[in-house]
Amino acid sequence: MKRLLNMAIVIACVAAPAAAQDKKGLVWNDRPSIVFGEDVSLDIKGRLLMEWRTFNPEIGEDTFHLRTARLGAAGELTRHFDWEIEREIGEVEQEDGTGQIAFGEWKDVYLRWETFDAVRVIGGRFKMPFGLEQTTGVTELDFAYRALGSVALAPGRDRGVMIFGDLGRFSYEAGVFDDDGDNGESNEPQFVSDGDDLEDVGPSFAVRVTGDLLRLVPGIGRLRSANLGIAYTNSKIPEGLNSLRGESFWGRDFFDRVYVKGRRQRLGAQFEWTPGPASLKAEWLQSREQRNEQSNRDADLSDYIGTAWYVAGTWFVTGEDKDDNVNPRQPLFKGGPGAIELAARYERLGFASATTAGTSFTNPRADFLTPNSDTVFTAGVNWLTSRWTRVIVNAIHEDLEDPARSPLAGTTSFWSGLVRLNVVF
Amino acid sequence: MTKTLLAIVVALGLGSAAAAQTPDDLFNPGALQRIELWLNSSDWAKLKAAFQENTYYPADVTWDGITVRNVGIRSRGLGSRSSTKPGLRVDFDRYASGQQFLGLKSFVLDNLTQDPTGVKETVAMRFLSRLGIPAPRETHARLYVNGDYAGLYGLVESVDKTMMGRVFGTIDDNVQNDGYLFEYNYVLGSAWRFGYEGANLAPYKARFDIKTNESHAESAIWGPIEELVRLVNNTPSSSFEATVGPHLDLGAFVRYIAAQNFIAQNDGFNGYDGMNNFYFYRLEDSPSHVFVAWDEDNAFLQPDYSITLRNDDNVLTRKTLELPVYQAQYFGVLSEAAGSASEWLRDEMQRQLDMINAAMLSDAFKPYSNEDHAAARESLLAFAPARISYVRCEVAKQAGATRPSGCQ
Numbered sequence: 055m056k057r058l059l060n061m062a063i064v065i066a067c068v069a070a071p072a073a074a075q076d077k078k079g080l081v082w083n084d085r086p087s088i089v090f091g092e093d094v095s096l097d098i099k100g101r102l103l104m105e106w107r108t109f110n111p112e113i114g115e116d117t118f119h120l121r122t123a124r125l126g127a128a129g130e131l132t133r134h135f136d137w138e139i140e141r142e143i144g145e146v147e148q149e150d151g152t153g154q155i156a157f158g159e160w161k162d163v164y165l166r167w168e169t170f171d172a173v174r175v176i177g178g179r180f181k182m183p184f185g186l187e188q189t190t191g192v193t194e195l196d197f198a199y200r201a202l203g204s205v206a207l208a209p210g211r212d213r214g215v216m217i218f219g220d221l222g223r224f225s226y227e228a229g230v231f232d233d234d235g236d237n238g239e240s241n242e243p244q245f246v247s248d249g250d251d252l253e254d255v256g257p258s259f260a261v262r263v264t265g266d267l268l269r270l271v272p273g274i275g276r277l278r279s280a281n282l283g284i285a286y287t288n289s290k291i292p293e294g295l296n297s298l299r300g301e302s303f304w305g306r307d308f309f310d311r312v313y314v315k316g317r318r319q320r321l322g323a324q325f326e327w328t329p330g331p332a333s334l335k336a337e338w339l340q341s342r343e344q345r346n347e348q349s350n351r352d353a354d355l356s357d358y359i360g361t362a363w364y365v366a367g368t369w370f371v372t373g374e375d376k377d378d379n380v381n382p383r384q385p386l387f388k389g390g391p392g393a394i395e396l397a398a399r400y401e402r403l404g405f406a407s408a409t410t411a412g413t414s415f416t417n418p419r420a421d422f423l424t425p426n427s428d429t430v431f432t433a434g435v436n437w438l439t440s441r442w443t444r445v446i447v448n449a450i451h452e453d454l455e456d457p458a459r460s461p462l463a464g465t466t467s468f469w470s471g472l473v474r475l476n477v478v479f
Numbered sequence: 480m481t482k483t484l485l486a487i488v489v490a491l492g493l494g495s496a497a498a499a500q501t502p503d504d505l506f507n508p509g510a511l512q513r514i515e516l517w518l519n520s521s522d523w524a525k526l527k528a529a530f531q532e533n534t535y536y537p538a539d540v541t542w543d544g545i546t547v548r549n550v551g552i553r554s555r556g557l558g559s560r561s562s563t564k565p566g567l568r569v570d571f572d573r574y575a576s577g578q579q580f581l582g583l584k585s586f587v588l589d590n591l592t593q594d595p596t597g598v599k600e601t602v603a604m605r606f607l608s609r610l611g612i613p614a615p616r617e618t619h620a621r622l623y624v625n626g627d628y629a630g631l632y633g634l635v636e637s638v639d640k641t642m643m644g645r646v647f648g649t650i651d652d653n654v655q656n657d658g659y660l661f662e663y664n665y666v667l668g669s670a671w672r673f674g675y676e677g678a679n680l681a682p683y684k685a686r687f688d689i690k691t692n693e694s695h696a697e698s699a700i701w702g703p704i705e706e707l708v709r710l711v712n713n714t715p716s717s718s719f720e721a722t723v724g725p726h727l728d729l730g731a732f733v734r735y736i737a738a739q740n741f742i743a744q745n746d747g748f749n750g751y752d753g754m755n756n757f758y759f760y761r762l763e764d765s766p767s768h769v770f771v772a773w774d775e776d777n778a779f780l781q782p783d784y785s786i787t788l789r790n791d792d793n794v795l796t797r798k799t800l801e802l803p804v805y806q807a808q809y810f811g812v813l814s815e816a817a818g819s820a821s822e823w824l825r826d827e828m829q830r831q832l833d834m835i836n837a838a839m840l841s842d843a844f845k846p847y848s849n850e851d852h853a854a855a856r857e858s859l860l861a862f863a864p865a866r867i868s869y870v871r872c873e874v875a876k877q878a879g880a881t882r883p884s885g886c887q
Contacts, residue, residue: 293521313519347519348519349519350517350518350519350537350538350539350548350549351517351519351539351625352519352520413548413575414575415537415548415549415574415575416574416575417537417549417551417573417574417575418537419519419522419537419549420537420549420574424575458576
């Protein structure tokens with residue numbers, strides 16, 4: 055593993071001088087890249103995200119945390135195809151209790167055909183088209199962490215095939231997937247008799263349509279450039295303790311999984327507007343899971359519902375345009391201040407049952423589930439020191455609805471803060 | 480406030496039947512109860528398959544026309560755990576803080592797998608209660624799961640804050656149930672006889688599972704136990720009562736071990752493998768501790784069970800009984816027990832055996848045959864008169880008094 059990391063560093067160093075030379079062989083193109091010819095290339099990619107954190111009250115989390123370390127490659131294969139592979143790197147505990155750096159789970163692994171803008175196809179392992187923030191790369195986020203709903207309700211990556219493209223002012227994505235995304239994996243296999251097979255969640259279907267709908271509305275000025283979208287997923291969930299669940303900002307359960315059986319559906323709406331140096335984003339997500347034959351007497355229960363939303367705004371005080379590839383006008387290492395962005399987000403994630411009649415229980419087979427939610431406010435500063443490095447400072451306040459189901463029983467209000475260093479090439 | 484409202488809602492939901500019933504009715508020793516559990520069929524299968532785990536499953540419970548919804552049940556027991564006839568703990572407030580049933584937070588369904596008579600536990604607990612030992616109320620119940628007969632069970636009051644309130648009563652409107660309650664944890668392969676294990680609290684924490692005030696500091700929970708054990712071990716006889724007395728109700732302790740000896744409980748405080756099967760309670764706002772009886776289904780071992788068996792093995796028993804006043808009390812309680820038993824014990828055994836007879840014979844999940852049950856039943860009924868005679872003879876012998884006629 056160390057050899058791989060060393061190799062990546064060596065390639066980066068060797069490639070740098072080549073950037074100014076011809077565009078074949080080992081070159082630097084924002085990252086180390088091997089160019090074999092026109093439209094045939096291989097880029098080396100790496101991400102390292104480290105953070106220092108503080109908590110009030112203490113909830114037993116480490117002060118230093120290696121959030122993400124990934125190594126990957128991407129490239130073009132003629133003008134018709136591109137591809138990417140990326141894998142997590144992390145510390146794996148050995149039998150003797152010591153830690154050893156090793157490869158972890160695969161992230162993106164796909165081949166994409168994109169001859170035509172209107173009809174493109176991607177196959178492999180990639181993110182299902184649901185959730186504006188979930189489908190934004192971890193290093194492109196406006197905050198250190200995604201909103202709770204983007205993690206708890208949006209499915210994330212899965213194996214599948216998807217068709218997508220642009221049709222005028224609209225873009226579409228529609229795919230079929232093996233399971234229901236990494237975030238929707240089953241927890242408890244269906245209880246089966248000897249000889250029967252275990253079931254997993256899926257297969258699932260997902261579709262998203264986005265577009266500049268507001269351009270059709272007269273008299274709204276710059277807001278006409280805003281992008282709107284809706285998304286939907288549908289998957290089969292086997293019997294078991296397999297529902298989605300609520301996790302607080304730092305990963306503590308505030309709503310345990312409940313017994314489900316039937317279908318899991320998600321509905322999402324997204325809004326994105328980036329006028330100049332500012333941005334405004336909002337999402338509303340809802341999951342709905344059936345609980346057929348799951349009562350204490352094998353009868354159907356009302357649906358289990360997860361609902362999340364957030365509103366987030368950012369502003370580059372140094373004046374850079376907010377787009378997908380922000381570069382500081384005056385990088386720190388060239389004598390400038392870098393790019394400085396202020397950010398704030400207000401969000402909520404909650405779970406409940408469709409039924410709200412009678413007495414509520416936390417029992418995973420209750421018809422009326424005692425609701426619980428987590429409301430979070432995040433304020434932050436992003437300091438883009440160069441194209442490849444970013445420092446993120448976030449202050450986070452959480453407020454849980456049910457004191458009995460919080461990281462510290464009886465406490466509902468939590469403060470935390472972090473300083474994150476992103477190094478990406 | 481939320482808990483109060485929930486209790487009111489649950490009470491209203493139970494309807495008029497609940498208003499007429501009390502825990503005394505539920506644990507009425509003269510009634511063979513019928514308890515119905517309703518739980519998802521896959522959960523019942525899972526509970527039986529994973530009977531060694533303490534995983535909770537949601538269920539509805541019905542008794543005497545009253546249904547409590549969304550309680551938590553789990554497999555329980557040590558050696559009695561069973562995949563075919565699981566012992567069960569029923570927690571009413573598992574999924575709704577403050578939910579109670581007849582004022583109870585929980586009860587236990589004892590699967591009776593280790594006692595072919597089916598009545599040793601219930602008879603022993605009633606007898607200990609007659610002698611003034613804090614003990615749970617118990618009776619028998621036919622258990623139905625999802626409408627099917629699941630076997631004969633012992634219905635046992637949980638040793639918890641509610642029971643401590645019942646046993647220790649109220650002083651100036653203050654229910655005496657805010658003390659520290661411990662369940663003794665028998666550590667397999669580490670028999671313990673009250674020897675001092677050092678100032679570190681870890682060994683005491685391992686042996687005494689805290690059941691109330693769990694959030695308090697370890698020093699507040701287990702520190703007084705370490706102190707008690709240290710004082711018992713290090714205090715000479717001359718100052719034993721004055722030093723240890725404030726930390727342990729010595730009179731109640733002697734009554735407890737004498738009563739347990741009378742019923743020939745081989746797996747109790749002075750058990751064959753060290754101490755076992757009891758709760759320990761530190762009274763509210765007091766350094767004093769008392770013992771609470773638990774799990775007596777190994778009682779009635781044999782009529783000639785020595786009345787001083789292993790009394791020298793346990794440090795607390797030995798040092799307490801070295802004092803003449805407590806030694807005299809010990810034999811006095813044995814005589815008192817023999818007197819109490821002569822009027823009651825065999826008749827109670829017979830009554831309970833008759834009460835459970837049909838339910839026991841039709842229990843297809845018990846791990847013994849009906850022939851085994853019949854033989855154990857006869858042996859148990861013979862125990863009572865023989866034990867009374869034996870104890871009376873042996874107590875007289877110890878006291879140097881004239882022995883009753885018929886003594887060997």
